[in-house]
Each structure stands twice: as structure tokens, then as C-alpha cells.
Amino acid sequence: MKRRSLLKAGVAFAVPGVLSFGASAKPVSKAKAPKILVAYFSRPGMNYVSGDMVNLPVGNTEKFAKIIAKTLDAPLFRIEPVTPYPFDYRKTTAIAREERSAGKARDAKAIPDIRGYDVIFWGHPIWYGEMPYIVRGVLSKLDCAGKTIVPFVTHEGSGIGDTANLVRSFQKRAAVREGLGILGTRFARNEPVEPEITAWLKRLGYQK
Numbered sequence: 001m002k003r004r005s006l007l008k009a010g011v012a013f014a015v016p017g018v019l020s021f022g023a024s025a026k027p028v029s030k031a032k033a034p035k036i037l038v039a040y041f042s043r044p045g046m047n048y049v050s051g052d053m054v055n056l057p058v059g060n061t062e063k064f065a066k067i068i069a070k071t072l073d074a075p076l077f078r079i080e081p082v083t084p085y086p087f088d089y090r091k092t093t094a095i096a097r098e099e100r101s102a103g104k105a106r107d108a109k110a111i112p113d114i115r116g117y118d119v120i121f122w123g124h125p126i127w128y129g130e131m132p133y134i135v136r137g138v139l140s141k142l143d144c145a146g147k148t149i150v151p152f153v154t155h156e157g158s159g160i161g162d163t164a165n166l167v168r169s170f171q172k173r174a175a176v177r178e179g180l181g182i183l184g185t186r187f188a189r190n191e192p193v194e195p196e197i198t199a200w201l202k203r204l205g206y207q208k
């Protein structure tokens with residue numbers, strides 16, 4: 001019988017590498033790698049580095065975000081204020097204080113498009129012991145239902161504090177993981193922080 005006649009008769013051919021019709025083998029199910037986005041806010045300019053006022057052209061949290069993005073091969077989204085915060089440290093703290101007592105900050109230029117991402121790394125400096133209000137403004141506009149949020153912060157001594165619960169209060173339908181806070185001075189001095197960050201990512205189960 002010719003091949004065409006065999007097909008008409010419902011006989012399957014096994015082509016190497018392709019499952020033949022009627023085969024009972026199921027495709028091997030592979031755990032889908034989560035799609036990760038690293039979103040952050042960071043302010044370049046004058047800042048305290050272990051008690052000394054120093055110009056930081058690249059903010060500490062930006063350096064932290066870039067290490068995560070590089071380690072996980074993930075894209076970055078930078079939260080940028082419509083009106084930048086001043087270069088001057090004292091002017092910035094005065095504005096941050098005003099925004100804190102008003103419970104509202106200046107707007108951000110854009111919010112990240114998080115559709116298509118499963119995990120959002122959420123980074124910012126600690127301002128007055130907490131998440132800056134500009135960052136809260138952006139977080140409150142996102143729909144993170146069913147997604148995972150991983151907070152990361154830089155600070156000058158306060159630590160990460162209650163950041164995870166604050167994130168949860170804005171995104172009640174998201175899973176919020178263990179965050180990591182690192183002293184900003186360590187980034188400003190270009191100290192080797194990568195091993196700590198890599199160990200934290202590994203602990204959470206995120207690897208390239």
C-alpha cells in the first residue's frame with residue numbers, strides 16, 4: 001500500500017522527534033519561568049554618605065535595581081517625578097516633609113505597564129522611615145492582583161522597616177515576599193554588595 005492510502009486508512013506514521021497520532025505520551029511539563037520587572041525610584045544629587053555630604057550622580061537604589069536586573073536578566077522601570085526633586089539635600093528633605101504631611105506627593109511621569117509580568121521587584125529609598133509618597137502614588141495606581149511583589153530599599157540607618165506591610169496595604173491581592181534593605185552608603189562607596197543580593201534572590205528562588 002502506498003503512503004497516501006495508508007493515511008486514508010488511518011495509519012499513523014511516526015516521524016522522529018514528533019509524537020505520532022494516538023500516542024499516549026504526554027508532553028513533559030516544564031515549570032514556567034516567571035516574567036520579572038524591576039521598578040524603582042531613586043534620587044541622584046547631594047546625599048549623606050556615612051555622615052559626609054556627597055554628590056551621587058547615580059542614586060543608591062538605582063545601583064541596587066541594576067544589580068537585580070542584571071542578575072535576573074530582567075527589564076528596569078524607573079519612576080521619574082514630573083518635577084525632579086532638588087539636587088540639594090536640605091531642599092529635598094523639606095519637600096519630602098511637606099509631601100508627607102499632605103499625604104500626597106508630586107506626580108510621576110508614568111506608571112509601569114505591568115501586564116505580562118508575574119513578579120515586580122519594587123525599590124525605593126527610605127524617606128522619613130518609610131516609602132516616599134511619590135512611590136506610594138505609583139503603587140496605588142497599579143493592579144497587582146495575582147502578582148508577586150518583592151520590596152527592596154536603601155536607607156541610611158532606618159532599615160527596611162514595615163515596607164512589606166505598607167506594600168500589602170496598597171496591593172491587597174498581591175503576594176508580598178521578604179524584602180531586602182541595604183545601607184545606601186555601601187552602594188555610594190561601591191562596596192561589594194552583589195553576594196548579599198544574589199544570596200537573597202536565591203533564597204527567594206529567583207535565578208537567571
Ligand SMILES: Cc1cc2nc3c(=O)[nH]c(=O)nc-3n(C[C@H](O)[C@H](O)[C@H](O)COP(=O)(O)O)c2cc1C
Nearest residue numbers: 042043059060061125126128129154156157158184
Ligand atoms: C528626603 C530624605 C529623607 C530620608 N530619610 C531617611 C530616613 O528616615 N532613614 C534613613 O535611614 N535614611 C533616610 N534618608 C537617606 C536615604 O534613604 C538613603 O540615602 C538612600 O540610600 C538614598 O537612596 P537614593 O540614592 O536611591 O535616593 C533620607 C534621604 C532623603 C533624601
